Amino acid sequence: MGSGTSTRHHSAFQNAERTFKAAALIQRWYRRYVARLEMRRRCTWSIFQSIEYAGQQDQVKLHDFFSYLMDHFIPSSHNQREFLTHMFTEDRFAQDSEMEKCSDYESIEVPDSYTGPRLSFPLLPDHATALIEAFRLKQQLHARYVLNLLYETKKHLVQLPNINRVSTCYSEEITVCNGLPSPERSYVFNGDFVDRGKDSVEILMILFAFMLVYPKEFHLNRGNHEDHMVNLRYGFTKEVMNKYKIHGKEILRTLQDVFCWLPLATLIDEKVLILHGGVSDITDLELLDKIERNKIVSTMRCKTRRKKEKQMEEKGKANRKSSAQEPIPWFLPQSRSLPSSPLRLSSYKAHKTNRSSSIPCGGCLDGRELSRQVRSSVELELERCRQQAGLLVTGQKEEASRSASEADSEAGELQKPTQEEWRQVVDILWSDPMAQEGCKANTIRGGGCYFGPDVTQQLLQKYNLRFLIRSHECKPEGYEFCHNRKVLTIFSASNYYEVGSNRGAYVKLGPALTPHIVQYQANKVTNTLTMRQRISRVEESALRALREKLFAHSSDLLSEFKKHDADKVGLITLSDWAAAVESALHLGLPWRMLRSQLVNSSADNMLEYKSWLKNLAKEQLSHENIQSSLLETLYRNRSNLETIFRIIDSDHSGFISLDEFRQTWKLLSSHMNIDITDDCICDLARSIDFNKDGHIDINEFLEAFRLVEKSCLEGDTSECPQATNAKDSGCNSPGAC
Amino acid sequence: MIHKDKERIIVAEFHKKIKEAFEVFDHESNNTVDVREIGTIIRSLGCCPTEGELHDLIAEVEEEEPTGYIRFEKFLPVMTEILLERRYRPIPEDVLLRAFEVLDSAKRGFLTKDELIKYMTEEGEPFSQEEMEEMLSAAIDPESNSIHYKDYITMMVIDEN
Numbered sequence: 001m002g003s004g005t006s007t008r009h010h011s012a013f014q015n016a017e018r019t020f021k022a023a024a025l026i027q028r029w030y031r032r033y034v035a036r037l038e039m040r041r042r043c044t045w046s047i048f049q050s051i052e053y054a055g056q057q058d059q060v061k062l063h064d065f066f067s068y069l070m071d072h073f074i075p076s077s078h079n080q081r082e083f084l085t086h087m088f089t090e091d092r093f094a095q096d097s098e099m100e101k102c103s104d105y106e107s108i109e110v111p112d113s114y115t116g117p118r119l120s121f122p123l124l125p126d127h128a129t130a131l132i133e134a135f136r137l138k139q140q141l142h143a144r145y146v147l148n149l150l151y152e153t154k155k156h157l158v159q160l161p162n163i164n165r166v167s168t169c170y171s172e173e174i175t176v177c178n179g180l181p182s183p184e185r186s187y188v189f190n191g192d193f194v195d196r197g198k199d200s201v202e203i204l205m206i207l208f209a210f211m212l213v214y215p216k217e218f219h220l221n222r223g224n225h226e227d228h229m230v231n232l233r234y235g236f237t238k239e240v241m242n243k244y245k246i247h248g249k250e251i252l253r254t255l256q257d258v259f260c261w262l263p264l265a266t267l268i269d270e271k272v273l274i275l276h277g278g279v280s281d282i283t284d285l286e287l288l289d290k291i292e293r294n295k296i297v298s299t300m301r302c303k304t305r306r307k308k309e310k311q312m313e314e315k316g317k318a319n320r321k322s323s324a325q326e327p328i329p330w331f332l333p334q335s336r337s338l339p340s341s342p343l344r345l346s347s348y349k350a351h352k353t354n355r356s357s358s359i360p361c362g363g364c365l366d367g368r369e370l371s372r373q374v375r376s377s378v379e380l381e382l383e384r385c386r387q388q389a390g391l392l393v394t395g396q397k398e399e400a401s402r403s404a405s406e407a408d409s410e411a412g413e414l415q416k417p418t419q420e421e422w423r424q425v426v427d428i429l430w431s432d433p434m435a436q437e438g439c440k441a442n443t444i445r446g447g448g449c450y451f452g453p454d455v456t457q458q459l460l461q462k463y464n465l466r467f468l469i470r471s472h473e474c475k476p477e478g479y480e481f482c483h484n485r486k487v488l489t490i491f492s493a494s495n496y497y498e499v500g501s502n503r504g505a506y507v508k509l510g511p512a513l514t515p516h517i518v519q520y521q522a523n524k525v526t527n528t529l530t531m532r533q534r535i536s537r538v539e540e541s542a543l544r545a546l547r548e549k550l551f552a553h554s555s556d557l558l559s560e561f562k563k564h565d566a567d568k569v570g571l572i573t574l575s576d577w578a579a580a581v582e583s584a585l586h587l588g589l590p591w592r593m594l595r596s597q598l599v600n601s602s603a604d605n606m607l608e609y610k611s612w613l614k615n616l617a618k619e620q621l622s623h624e625n626i627q628s629s630l631l632e633t634l635y636r637n638r639s640n641l642e643t644i645f646r647i648i649d650s651d652h653s654g655f656i657s658l659d660e661f662r663q664t665w666k667l668l669s670s671h672m673n674i675d676i677t678d679d680c681i682c683d684l685a686r687s688i689d690f691n692k693d694g695h696i697d698i699n700e701f702l703e704a705f706r707l708v709e710k711s712c713l714e715g716d717t718s719e720c721p722q723a724t725n726a727k728d729s730g731c732n733s734p735g736a737c
Numbered sequence: 738m739i740h741k742d743k744e745r746i747i748v749a750e751f752h753k754k755i756k757e758a759f760e761v762f763d764h765e766s767n768n769t770v771d772v773r774e775i776g777t778i779i780r781s782l783g784c785c786p787t788e789g790e791l792h793d794l795i796a797e798v799e800e801e802e803p804t805g806y807i808r809f810e811k812f813l814p815v816m817t818e819i820l821l822e823r824r825y826r827p828i829p830e831d832v833l834l835r836a837f838e839v840l841d842s843a844k845r846g847f848l849t850k851d852e853l854i855k856y857m858t859e860e861g862e863p864f865s866q867e868e869m870e871e872m873l874s875a876a877i878d879p880e881s882n883s884i885h886y887k888d889y890i891t892m893m894v895i896d897e898n
Binding site for chain 1: 780836860
């Protein structure tokens with residue numbers, strides 16, 4: 001009857017159906033797999049960003065603290081005064097006379113054995129390309145040529161205006177960021193040339209060399225990292241000192257000069273404004289054009305002229321908005337400190353202020369309550385000092401001492417910028433765009449502000465501009481448009497956090513000024529890895545950093561965990577774990593998503609938190625005798641400590657005296673929220689001074705710390721200075737000191 | 738009573754999870770995400786819907802007049818329900834293996850690259866070119882130019898955990 005055919009058809013149909021279903025199933029499964037990868041990628045990104053921003057906040061917090069101390073702390077002894085001045089004198093690198101500069105590099109001999117590039121001035125294109133070649137071959141430019149180059153660079157920069165004007169009719173194409181220039185191709189490099197990666201020196205040399213060879217085509221903008229204070233923390237200072245052991249100091253000193261002469265912005269065809277950070281609702285391009293930009297040595301610490309001075313100024317000064325009352329530093333009881341999470345801007349309950357606070361020194365901020373200990377200890381210390389100084393009315397003495405020091409500083413020295421001028425520059429270099437309208441303090445960075453699309457629109461209209469190009473923020477794709485495509489963020493360093501973490505990009509502009517973006521990823525390896533492998537690598541790195549951070553907050557975590565364990569069973573739910581971790585770390589990360597990577601699966605969703613913390617510690621360092629809270633604090637503040645040591649060690653000799661170390665630690669103890677006796681500090685200092693000569697080598701200190709970690713992991717107790725000392729001094733248990 | 742309490746706790750936990758996942762994609766911090774990310778969010782919460790099911794879900798959480806954005810307020814209740822009902826459960830390893838075996842009618846233990854491409858781009862809910870390339874990069878053994886699906890599945894599953 002045809003049943004054979006219909007059976008065939010039937011089974012054919014069944015086969016087709018089965019095939020279809022099978023394929024659909026595989027696709028469904030695969031798509032879920034990809035989605036999970038994507039989520040992991042985003043979480044990894046969040047980890048890096050929040051840790052980086054938390055680090056930036058730390059930096060600024062620390063500076064605020066010291067700045068405040070500088071302004072208000074009345075040293076009770078000559079030594080203390082000496083110490084503080086020595087620590088905080090921004091003008092450490094005093095303005096040398098031109099003559100001295102000449103002899104600086106001319107007197108440096110270059111040995112015949114030196115095989116690196118030799119520069120002569122004026123620089124020719126060949127020199128510049130030779131430099132690139134030499135660096136590619138991992139050669140190092142001799143200090144003499146470095147200094148010579150910097151000197152010539154400064155000479156060039158000084159003649160440039162604050163806002164560099166470039167025209168496309170002169171060059172046919174302008175690239176914001178990479179490649180080799182020529183008359184038809186102009187380049188604008190938008191700041192942050194240093195502090196990431198280990199070849200910052202070489203990059204600077206290349207940039208400066210090309211700028212000298214092609215002055216009309218090569219333009220540099222200052223970024224927030226072109227700043228010696230920031231460099232102290234982020235590694236550039238270290239890089240210079242490592243590469244140039246004898247002349248490093250001079251190089252840094254010269255660089256400080258060069259950096260502050262970098263133009264603040266570049267304007268293309270009067271239509272496209274390129275600057276490093278962003279703008280604020282008070283950004284005044286006319287003012288910026290007129291200020292003496294080299295007065296802004298560092299955007300970290302503002303030594304501005306006092307109100308009194310301002311009143312005494314000549315009338316010619318630019319229209320200044322009267323600066324509101326001095327901002328209240330974050331660590332004082334009257335202030336409201338930083339918000340908890342860098343990523344949750346919307347939950348940041350902003351005071352509805354129209355004040356576009358862009359001053360890094362705290363001010364009207366909202367958020368979590370500050371540790372009482374910090375507040376009270378700072379206040380106590382100040383009180384004690386005041387009493388010791390025998391003051392009846394603090395105000396008078398402060399005023400008197402200040403105007404005295406001002407009189408000194410006025411005499412023949414560089415005029416300091418006004419608060420307004422400084423704020424304008426900080427805004428340009430530190431601000432970030434945000435989606436919401438308005439303008440509010442950039443509490444994440446601690447400097448500049450967040451500016452909304454209305455602020456952008458206002459600025460563009462006011463100065464008849466078409467759009468803004470800025471950098472300052474890392475973007476996964478290397479670039480990002482926002483504010484209705486009126487703001488373009490360009491980030492050229494691919495693999496910024498880790499190999500494979502992001503792409504880099506640069507933008508080209510032709511006469512029509514339409515942006516054309518080019519992306520890349522600078523690593524052969526990443527091209528051969530699958531997406532899965534790339535994400536895994538970056539993720540591992542992020543998780544490592546995160547675990548480190550968790551360990552550094554062990555005590556906080558323990559107390560948070562205990563809050564969820566009222567019955568003291570030693571167990572908490574995984575949900576409580578997530579809540580506790582967020583309360584302790586304030587990173588705003590999706591902890592529930594990250595949980596499987598941070599917590600081993602536990603029975604019935606309960607976690608034995610003490611052993612979890614113990615395991616964390618084991619990963620980082622595993623010796624029981626170590627005063628873990630002290631080390632934990634050291635660990636948490638490791639990068640801060642390094643920065644501070646480098647500040648103290650102003651001659652970059654690599655040594656600080658035991659006394660300086662103790663003084664520093666005392667100053668820091670309230671900031672770091674630990675209780676530590678003088679004895680413990682002495683012991684710590686002595687144990688670190690391995691050769692007992694009364695000096696601590698900074699590098700060795702940090703090395704010793706790493707050695708302690710390492711040797712403890714290897715179980716070798718004799719190497720643990722802490723352990724030995726613990727037995728000797730009797731400080732065996734954490735908190736006993 | 739106890740049952741109700743337990744459910745409330747579970748729901749509360751779901752809410753937190755959903756919020757977390759949502760916030761990862763809420764770039765403007767205004768409780769909305771691009772509609773194109775909804776699939777990723779739902780899948781990372783443990784669900785494994787088909788494209789068709791996803792499409793229907795989106796229709797449920799979209800605005801009356803689609804804006805291209807999904808609001809959290811609309812997303813939360815729908816997603817909570819999905820989690821409570823344990824809808825769109827993930828596919829167990831053995832089921833996945835059988836699916837590959839169906840495609841491998843000759844029972845060789847592998848599929849050639851071309852076969853995989855054909856099935857994935859012509860059958861079921863076809864892959865885009867990007868999806869296909871990405872799958873090939875990890876799945877295909879360059880020497881034999883084929884995918885040994887049993888090993889592939891094992892590798893992918895380990896990776897998940």
